[in-house]
Amino acid sequence: MSDAAKQLIGTAMTSASVPKPFAAYAPSNIALSKYWGKRDHARNLPLNSSLSISLADWGSHTQVSPSDDGQDHVTLGGKELALDTPFAAKALRFADLFRTHAASAPLRIDTNNTIPTAAGLASSASGFAALTRAICGCFGLTETLSEAQMSLIARLGSGSATRSFWHGFVRWDKGTREDGADSFAHPLDLNWPEFRIAILPVDVGPKSQSSRDGMNHTVVTSPLFNSWPDQAEADCAAIESAIKEQDFETLGPLVEANALAMHATMQAARPALTYLTSESWTLLERLWRARQDGLRAFATMDAGANIKLIFLKQAATDVMEIFPQAQMIDPFSKP
Amino acid sequence: MSDAAKQLIGTAMTSASVPKPFAAYAPSNIALSKYWGKRDHARNLPLNSSLSISLADWGSHTQVSPSDDGQDHVTLGGKELALDTPFAAKALRFADLFRTHAASAPLRIDTNNTIPTAAGLASSASGFAALTRAICGCFGLTETLSEAQMSLIARLGSGSATRSFWHGFVRWDKGTREDGADSFAHPLDLNWPEFRIAILPVDVGPKSQSSRDGMNHTVVTSPLFNSWPDQAEADCAAIESAIKEQDFETLGPLVEANALAMHATMQAARPALTYLTSESWTLLERLWRARQDGLRAFATMDAGANIKLIFLKQAATDVMEIFPQAQMIDPFSKP
Incomplete structure (x- = not known):
């Protein structure tokens, strides 16, 4: 072909x-x-x-x-x-x-x-x-x-x-x-100068499975995976809309839910694939408690234990106070 | 009706x-x-x-x-x-x-x-x-x-x-x-005198959502839930067979995978429903490490943070050593 x-x-x-x-x-x-x-x-x-x-x-x-x-x-x-x-x-x-x-x-x-x-x-x-x-x-x-x-x-x-x-x-x-x-x-060709990212590094001991292998294992063995592609496509469209409208209150929960759903497909794989460690969950719990107290920051996680936060400039001070280890990125201050 | x-x-x-x-x-x-x-x-x-x-x-x-x-x-x-x-x-x-x-x-x-x-x-x-x-x-x-x-x-x-x-x-x-x-x-009308259970209690602060509410929230909002009922039915049949054959090596991984898949459906709910806390994951990680070292015990988790282990009598001493907080149950020593 x-x-x-x-x-x-x-x-x-x-x-x-x-x-x-x-x-x-x-x-x-x-x-x-x-x-x-x-x-x-x-x-x-x-x-x-x-x-x-x-x-x-x-x-x-x-x-x-x-x-x-x-x-x-x-x-x-x-x-x-x-x-x-x-x-x-x-x-x-x-x-x-x-x-x-x-x-x-x-x-x-x-x-x-x-x-x-x-x-x-x-x-x-x-x-x-x-x-x-x-x-x-x-x-x-x-x-x-x-x-x-x-x-x-x-x-x-x-x-x-x-x-x-x-x-x-x-x-x-x-x-x-x-x-x-x-x-x-x-x-997408739009600027959102207030948009910020922070990386919360999480130590992992032995190297976790590559995303290539993890993806394949999930597709082949996870009974929940077959619901993922349609949901991911719908999320992608909704996330694109929220970005175009610079609607952070819609964007944040969608981004976090999309990441958790992806990790859920892995957790249901057989055997389970868990890139998130107990330390990752500790950070998520701290985030969720802070959100109940008013912090507007949301998490996303990839094929590793790190937690990444998205938030707007006005939350940056609070994020750094709650997560002193955070590595902050200002994606629209071009190098 | x-x-x-x-x-x-x-x-x-x-x-x-x-x-x-x-x-x-x-x-x-x-x-x-x-x-x-x-x-x-x-x-x-x-x-x-x-x-x-x-x-x-x-x-x-x-x-x-x-x-x-x-x-x-x-x-x-x-x-x-x-x-x-x-x-x-x-x-x-x-x-x-x-x-x-x-x-x-x-x-x-x-x-x-x-x-x-x-x-x-x-x-x-x-x-x-x-x-x-x-x-x-x-x-x-x-x-x-x-x-x-x-x-x-x-x-x-x-x-x-x-x-x-x-x-x-x-x-x-x-x-x-x-x-x-x-x-x-x-x-099922069978005895398996070597079968053991241990409860690993996990402290949770505020009361978590009732299983009734959690179930409903998952069914209504989790994009991964629609794959669950068929898989759960298949798991139930496979678990019944493994019990009837007293085949613990088949039973254990199935029980753990079934529980993780159920929790995965909740984690994908919107907003996410996470009965398992970082402390639950710490216990699971300890279990998985012990299993790599040869322990034959598997976990199951319900609408709460506790971890429950299943194992056979011969693993009981090791389980108690690795999890001193374990509350052990011998389900076939009838009261």
Whole structure:
């Protein structure tokens, strides 16, 4: 079956220029309406649309350059990686999508993530978005390919990377086509300067299951999953409306309910998949008590133990007082 | 619409004798396959069958006698209650189902629960079962009505009371009839002397939502609930099979998965319904770690924060070491 992303790359690469160094940046993002479950594993095609907020200057800086010694090189945070480490192998496998069309082009891929380690956020979304931009730049394709097209291509690396090509609110339409031609993201193109995010880091001991594996386990074994895709699609539409109306009192409860429903589908998987730990629940209980006392902040949680809060500027002081460990992000103060 | 329980009472009461004091006992029970969701609120008709283990000498002793001063009296634990307290009002409303057929018969209802307060278990199951037995005895109906018929009648007081008429494993068939004539319990009639239960009490501050309200909120608002009834019915059948084969390694994971799925339906309700607290999750995490180290014990949780464990006799020492607060029950050492 044809793949829209590979076709795009193939067409674009017919006009590729000689590789030259190109540096790109992509912000990380947090889904306010979650992506959970795939309809196609090879293409990372989702069962439902999702909507995220980008994390401004928390993201990935990636430079792709022609290698000067005929060998591929991958560095992360300034450190050269063996090519069979998971990070290097994934980056090069993604680069190979372009290189099947170019004369064998050894590359150097240098990545620096600016996400604080303590925040414990995955960097695959910003990583694959920045890598896509940088490879396209390296081969001289930034005029040929639009950001929407790059979003579609980045999907092959990581589903959530589709949403990391823009700042602010971004929606990834699930699409319906088998080849994935209509499954990419677009920005909502609105400013909400008062909108804030805080990350509440939660220590987890052993590495939890990857979101890729967790998603699959849930889809295959959770008796409650079959109700999720329709609800997630409805939530995504309602969350988009609330954002467009800047109606935080509608948005907050929807975002929290959507995240809890996603985690409920996992909790019902067999065996249960519990990314949230007792410490996560302690933080949620503190949030809910504070909300009874008037705090206007709501939680969202991904495939990990961290709690992320959304709130408006006027609640920032209270949030910091109740959660001194919070790492605050102002998503509309562009870097 | 006719009600099978009321019809049974009506027919039986035509042969009622003069009220005389009658004392009855009923054990509490813990569902291993959960009841969550009603198809008929007035009749407490469930959307799915359920299966429980009775708690031996943890239960309710109730005596019903003719009152000697022409007034109703209700005592609980030896203390006389005002007739408008919730406990007294519920007991008398239930007694009224019988008294519509008798000459106005003022009654004295004395209840003593033997469930340790620290165990934090609800007593409505054993309470309504013991009350049903005692009222039937008071009116001389114990020969007229079978235990299955009393189970059907007790359903009008509390759904889970249907399962408290026997020791050991008991199954409540959901039934399909509108009048509830086929919705009552029967014992599995097998001994499993090694089977053990432990209650791990969890402190909760303010009273959590009643299971009646919680159930309704979940059915009405949880987008994941519609997948529950079929799964619960399948779980109930699988759990019954595992019990009949005394196959603990099949039973344990099924019981735990069934409970987590029920709680997942609540967590997805809008707003979320979370009977489990961070302390509950701490206990579950401790259990899961112990299981990785070889402990064969599994958890089940109801409309409250407590964790209940099931295991076999040979794991009892380890359970007590890992959970020193555990209150152990030996359900087949009949009182």
